[in-house]
Amino acid sequence: MLTLFGGAGRAFFDAYGARRPLDPGFFEARRDLYNLYPLLFHVKAFGGGYAGQVRAILDRFGA
DSSP states (O other): OTTTTSOSOHHHHHHHHHHSOOOTTIIIIIHHHHHHHHHHHHHHHHOGGGHHHHHHHHHHTTO
């Protein structure tokens, strides 16, 4: 969720990666998959304003 609403920034991920490198493909695919559940919660809790983000992720992965 660190990248979902603006995130912690590049410096955070650089420092994190120095201690525990991120798996290849994290920012290319995994980030969106990890953010899907919290986005679905936001659609349910706060309304359809987040539905576009959910749809974009689902479209990206052909779902």
